[in-house]
Amino acid sequence: MISPLLSLSNQIRTQKLPDYRRFLLQQIDFSQRLIGVMGARGAGKTTLLLQYLKSVTREIKVLYVIADHPLVGQYGLFAIADEFQKIGGELLIIDEIHKCPHFERDLKLIFDSFFSLKVIFTGSSATAIDNAKADLSRRAMLYHLPVLSFREFLELETGASFEALPLATLLQEHVALAMEIVSCIKPLAYLPAYLEHGAYPFYREAGPTYLPRLLNASMQVIEMDIPALYPIDHDKVNALKKLMVMLCQSEPYDINISKLAGAVELNQKTLYKYLGLLQAAGLLRLLGAKSSGASIISKPEKLYLDNSNLFAIFCNQPKAGTVRETFFASMLSYQHSLNYPKSGDFLVDEQYVFEIGGKSKTKQQIKTETAAWVVADGLEIGVEEKIPLWLFGFVY
Structure with missing residues (x-):
């Protein structure tokens, strides 16, 4: 033997x-x-x-x-x-x-x-x-072990070394930190590639076969890993696939649980269970839902794909805002708790509020919050309470 x-x-x-x-x-x-x-x-x-x-x-x-x-x-x-x-x-x-x-x-x-x-x-x-x-x-x-951070992707692409940035330090010193990094490389030149194909280390060896391999890996999770770990009827595997496609095509805050359950032909209790399974398997991320193991026991406020690379295999043209929020959630969730706040897009560690948007995004929607920041895509170096999105890829 x-x-x-x-x-x-x-x-x-x-x-x-x-x-x-x-x-x-x-x-x-x-x-x-x-x-x-x-x-x-x-x-x-x-x-x-x-x-x-x-x-x-x-x-x-x-x-x-x-x-x-x-x-x-x-x-x-x-x-x-x-x-x-x-x-x-x-x-x-x-x-x-x-x-x-x-x-x-x-x-x-x-x-x-x-x-x-x-x-x-x-x-x-x-x-x-x-x-x-x-x-x-x-x-x-x-x-x-999470997916590659943007920091790790940059190290692989450039051969340079960058220190991970604790969130508290990033919030206090983001201008100086961004200036130091930008003096070495141009992060915005690399971010689109990371968002499309930089989350999993095998991208380097896979080359043009990366997306087919990622699709194959994701299908193995849905078709083999989840049924092997949890009691799920094999005829319901297609419901998991359909869920991924529908969530990929939707805005994170535009999820109607009743309609979603009807579309995939599941009752709400079973739908919550399946959402929990997909989150446990590293394909989905749920905000605002209390969980008990692999089951969701309260309505999630927002649903995201686990990382931005999954968009390319589950839907063709995701909305820019959805990709931005997915990137932020993917980077922050490894070491921090994320919830859906009353105003803004994310409440991190129950104390920091973040509003995610483009370069021209203002604090209008979070003006009443005390510890709140705008996270702006397309911005190389921030100012005051406006931080470039790419910098949050350095938290691990």
Whole structure:
């Protein structure tokens, strides 16, 4: 059982890897016994772990397993871990663990049984881990790998290095910070490319095949990942696809839940559940809705695609305002909470109000707010409480 898996593991570890390393690689505490790296398909989870393995000394016995390998399906994760630790195995890496039935039970047993075995796994949905019946989240250190930030995209495109900007610092010093960055590069020259094809690291190798590959990855999420993790009838998969197309074509604040439910032939309770599934899978972002795991239990005020690259595969010509807001939400949501305020477009961390618009946007709609800023597209350097949209791509 172990020999063919070890052979494949060694082959996988010899692959040539990108030189660029995502920021999360430096933040993970690899001393922990059970580590999970969650994130959307294509975000770079596999690459990140293979890069980590390059730093692991040859003396440490490693097994890298792809979760949908036939031997994993035949024997199960626990039996494989047991055999591996019996031959002195020290580090077990399981890629795409969401493809394993009962993975939470097996991980719990492995953690509780083999104290000298370190396990690192990747998965496409943190929600499935958080809600695991076996209380896995209490044992595992979970990390989330988001899509590429605009800052990371610029580093890949230019070879330059840029520091991530804490939001509070950005708000206080945005003029000086923007001037410093603009003195090195012209961010506005790169932003359209990022919005279209820069959110997932594989854009560099994919070239003209990027959008077909992104479409394929998204379809795998809808057709395979979600049904594997949650009880959903396969005949309802088309409803998920139709939801994505309709939301792509709509304004974020122009969503009528009743009409949407009718259009995709779902009742509102099921619609809320499916919206939650799409958000957990990294395809949608919901503002203003309380959630319980992968289910939405209150009406969302705004619905966005997870990132701006998804527009190109789910609808042809998105509105400029929708793309701007999607970019802002994608960049801020990784480290901050987002809600829909009484005035403005976003309430961040329950204290900062932002109104998103074009270069000529004013504070008229948020003039009564105390901690409020205009976020302007097409603006290179801001002034006072008007900040260029691109700069928020530097928050991680």
